[in-house]
Amino acid sequence: MAASLIDPSRAPVAFGRRAVPQLFEELQQRPEAARRQRALNSLCDLMHDPERVYQTVTGGFLEQVKVLFQDEDADVRTKTCDLLHVLTSHSVGRQALLSSSLLPPLSQLLDDPSSSCRRSVHRVLKRLTLLPAGADALLTLVPKLMLKLRQEKEEEEVQALILSTLSSCSYQDPRPALANDGVSLLGHILSHRSTNIRRRRPSLMALSVCRDGKEQVCEQNLLPVLVGLLQDEDLEVQVNAVGVIMFTVTITTGKQQCLDLDVLPVLLDFVPKKKEEEEEQDEERRRRRKALVLYSLRALAALAEAPGGRHLLLEQLPVLEARTESEEDQDIRRSAQSAIHVITWTP
Amino acid sequence: MAFDSHSQRDANGSYTFSSRPRPVENRSKYREPPSEQMQNYGNIMYDRRVVRGNTYAQHIIPTMVPPDPAETQRQQEIRRRAIARKRAREQFRSGTPEALQGRKHIDVQTELYLEELSDVIVAADIECQTDAFLDKPATPLFIPAKSGKDVETQIEEGELFDFDVEVQPLLEVLVGKTIEQSLEEVMEEEELASLRAQQRAFRELRKKELAEVHQLQEQERRRTEEKGHRIAQQKEVLKKEREVAEKIAARAYTQQYLADLLPTVFTSLRNHGYFYDPVEKDIETNFLPWLVVEVNNSLERRYTAREMLDTIIHDVAQKRLEGFKEPETQPAKPETQ
Numbered sequence: 001m002a003a004s005l006i007d008p009s010r011a012p013v014a015f016g017r018r019a020v021p022q023l024f025e026e027l028q029q030r031p032e033a034a035r036r037q038r039a040l041n042s043l044c045d046l047m048h049d050p051e052r053v054y055q056t057v058t059g060g061f062l063e064q065v066k067v068l069f070q071d072e073d074a075d076v077r078t079k080t081c082d083l084l085h086v087l088t089s090h091s092v093g094r095q096a097l098l099s100s101s102l103l104p105p106l107s108q109l110l111d112d113p114s115s116s117c118r119r120s121v122h123r124v125l126k127r128l129t130l131l132p133a134g135a136d137a138l139l140t141l142v143p144k145l146m147l148k149l150r151q152e153k154e155e156e157e158v159q160a161l162i163l164s165t166l167s168s169c170s171y172q173d174p175r176p177a178l179a180n181d182g183v184s185l186l187g188h189i190l191s192h193r194s195t196n197i198r199r200r201r202p203s204l205m206a207l208s209v210c211r212d213g214k215e216q217v218c219e220q221n222l223l224p225v226l227v228g229l230l231q232d233e234d235l236e237v238q239v240n241a242v243g244v245i246m247f248t249v250t251i252t253t254g255k256q257q258c259l260d261l262d263v264l265p266v267l268l269d270f271v272p273k274k275k276e277e278e279e280e281q282d283e284e285r286r287r288r289r290k291a292l293v294l295y296s297l298r299a300l301a302a303l304a305e306a307p308g309g310r311h312l313l314l315e316q317l318p319v320l321e322a323r324t325e326s327e328e329d330q331d332i333r334r335s336a337q338s339a340i341h342v343i344t345w346t347p
Numbered sequence: 348m349a350f351d352s353h354s355q356r357d358a359n360g361s362y363t364f365s366s367r368p369r370p371v372e373n374r375s376k377y378r379e380p381p382s383e384q385m386q387n388y389g390n391i392m393y394d395r396r397v398v399r400g401n402t403y404a405q406h407i408i409p410t411m412v413p414p415d416p417a418e419t420q421r422q423q424e425i426r427r428r429a430i431a432r433k434r435a436r437e438q439f440r441s442g443t444p445e446a447l448q449g450r451k452h453i454d455v456q457t458e459l460y461l462e463e464l465s466d467v468i469v470a471a472d473i474e475c476q477t478d479a480f481l482d483k484p485a486t487p488l489f490i491p492a493k494s495g496k497d498v499e500t501q502i503e504e505g506e507l508f509d510f511d512v513e514v515q516p517l518l519e520v521l522v523g524k525t526i527e528q529s530l531e532e533v534m535e536e537e538e539l540a541s542l543r544a545q546q547r548a549f550r551e552l553r554k555k556e557l558a559e560v561h562q563l564q565e566q567e568r569r570r571t572e573e574k575g576h577r578i579a580q581q582k583e584v585l586k587k588e589r590e591v592a593e594k595i596a597a598r599a600y601t602q603q604y605l606a607d608l609l610p611t612v613f614t615s616l617r618n619h620g621y622f623y624d625p626v627e628k629d630i631e632t633n634f635l636p637w638l639v640v641e642v643n644n645s646l647e648r649r650y651t652a653r654e655m656l657d658t659i660i661h662d663v664a665q666k667r668l669e670g671f672k673e674p675e676t677q678p679a680k681p682e683t684q
Contacts, residue, residue, distance in 0.1 A: 239551075246558045291551040298555050302562045331552060338559070 011038040013046065020052055024061045033073040040068075040079035047086040047093075056087070057096040069105045074114035081109070081120030088127040097128065098137055107141055110148065115158075122161035129168035138169050227261050239288055242267070242295040249302040258299075259308050267296045267303075268316055294335055301339040313343045370394070 014022040023039050023046075030036075046052045056062070068080045084106070087093035097103075109121045125141070128134040145162050227245075245263065249255050258264075300320075303309035313320075320340050370391075391397060446452045456462065616622060 243554060243558075246555070247561065249562075291548075294551065294555045295558075298558045298562075302558070305562070305566065331555075335555065 009038060010042045010045065011035065013042050017055070019046055020055050020061070021059060024059075024064055027068065028064060033076060036068075036071070036073070036076050037079055040076065040083060044079070044083050044086055047083060050090050050092070053087060053090045053093050057092055062096060062100045062102060066102060066105055069109060074112070074117055077109065077112065078114065078117045078120050081106075081117060081124055084124045085120060085127060088124060088130075091131070094128060094131045094134055098131070098134055103137060107144065110144065119158050119161070122158055122165065126161050126165045126168075129165050135169050138165065142166065142169050227258075227263055227266065239291050239295065242292060242299060246295045246299040246302065249299055255303060255306045255309065258303060259306060264300070264303065264309065264312050264316075267300055268319060290329065290332065293332055297332070297335040297339050301335070301342045304339065304343045310343055317343060370396070 011023065011026065013019045020043070023043050026039050027036060047056065065080055065084065068076060071077055071080070084097065084102075088097060106121060106124065109117060112118050112121070125138060125145075129138055145166055148162060227241075245258065245267075249258050297320075300313060304313050317340065320336055320343075373396075443452070456464075613622075
């Protein structure tokens with residue numbers, strides 16, 4: 001008996017197929033909180049195996065999870081959310097979670113008094129949005145999440161999670177977020193100190209894809225802030241800022257504002273091949289740089305549509321041509337060529 | 348007694364019956380129900396009815412039924428009848444006829460192989476008796492003769508089981524499996540990471556293309572708008588031109604139409620008498636009517652005069668006529684002249 005209690009924080013696990021059902025039965029008998037936590041710990045460990053995930057899902061044990069949500073002990077609730085988090089790492093689990101009616105109780109837990117519980121819930125939601133159907137299902141939760149963001153009494157990690165969730169949902173369908181005044185909220189967050197938060201700006205990019213979003217971005221004068229962000233050290237933030245600009249300059253107002261703000265030199269600065277880029281060893285950073293270059297080229301092409309922009313860019317044409325010739329990467333070359341094409345277009 | 352038995356219908360519909368084993372109760376044939384409930388299911392070991400011990404040469408004790416006089420009588424009757432029957436049977440059996448005088452019947456064997464029949468069984472008595480048990484003497488130690496070589500062997504301490512050697516395969520398996528699993532996990536993670544990186548690259552490309560699409564859309568939109576404007580403008584221009592042309596045409600026509608308006612007007616006015624010489628007009632309007640009127644008047648007077656004259660003449664004529672008519676009656680009428 002001592003052997004099975006090697007790890008006192010985990011309940012003993014039965015062998016083979018019996019493991020998951022037995023743990024759930026133990027939970028069903030409602031023992032005291034400590035034992036429940038141990039059982040949940042063991043379950044979390046077991047769920048890393050896809051076979052067990054499948055067993056849990058097909059065995060219909062998710063109903064019991066609903067019961068556990070209303071448990072009075074906060075740790076038990078947190079652990080249940082962690083269990084769901086592990087469950088959603090696998091596609092079968094995600095789909096089961098969506099098809100079962102666990103989402104409403106889960107969203108009720110968002111208002112839970114315990115902060116760790118809320119964090120776990122947000123993690124689950126974020127994982128759930130990896131699936132497009134999941135993002136669809138979470139669209140109804142978007143207003144609530146935005147409300148949470150606005151209240152700002154959450155910690156950073158939670159805010160980052162919420163922003164990721166929101167961005168995935170907004171890629172699916174930006175309308176709910178926009179309807180809830182998303183752009184102003186995100187603009188407010190832009191000036192947040194933490195790099196982590198600013199990284200989550202894909203949500204802003206997602207919003208600006210939709211036309212109304214672009215107009216709102218222009219209306220609310222977010223462009224100066226974005227231009228300021230272009231000078232940021234973190235590559236991710238730069239990439240995202242350029243992305244938003246890229247979308248915003250497709251509408252005329254955006255073009256005007258950008259030209260007023262004198263964005264062109266900054267963007268042009270990104271384009272030419274810098275020496276450190278060639279030395280860049282890290283695959284990751286090279287890829288991000290490539291994204292940066294692509295977006296800048298696209299933004300320049302869009303800006304070239306406006307006569308003022310074209311005028312300025314005609315002077316800078318050699319730079320772009322230099323980029324075209326020396327580039328091995330197909331995508332960059334293509335975008336540079338299209339930019340040149342736009343610039344040199346004459347009616 | 349029937350309480351312990353089960354009879355029921357099976358699932359297939361077949362009938363089964365089972366009951367606990369029980370010894371048969373001793374009852375008379377034409378029976379009354381037993382007065383008291385006997386100990387039917389007592390232990391068989393202590394049942395007095397069960398025969399114990401060797402039964403080969405046992406005298407069969409009649410059953411302990413209380414002797415029923417009717418029963419005994421009946422049995423005696425049966426015995427008597429059996430004896431009588433036997434006697435009757437012997438009487439009617441035809442045995443071999445009696446031997447003639449001076450002869451005797453002897454049984455003879457007629458088989459192939461004769462055998463001796465005798466009543467006396469040849470028996471021999473043999474006795475034997477074992478000696479009384481003596482104590483068995485101690486068996487001498489069996490020492491086999493020595494043959495072959497003496498060989499010794501001894502197992503040293505580490506020879507049967509060397510832990511290090513034995514544990515090696517176990518360790519290999521354990522470590523190998525752990526490393527394999529961890530390698531797999533690492534590979535999976537790496538695969539996931541590369542997948543995600545690919546996804547991200549794709550997404551970026553896609554965003555860029557999306558921006559391009561948007562831009563092209565905007566372009567298209569602007570162009571169509573522009574086209575629309577230009578077309579509208581052109582239409583306006585055309586319309587204006589047409590209007591102007593129409594105006595010019597109208598103007599030319601009118602001019603032409605009205606070209607000889609003036610002479611016509613003048614002609615017609617002149618024709619209508621709007622341009623007049625005042626003296627002439629005056630003469631015409633004033634003098635001539637007066638003249639005509641005067642002429643008329645004078646003419647009228649003349650006519651009146653003439654008419655009067657005519658009347659007078661007529662009258663005269665009439666009168667003359669009458670006068671002429673009368674003269675036929677009055678021929679002496681003076682001619683009034």
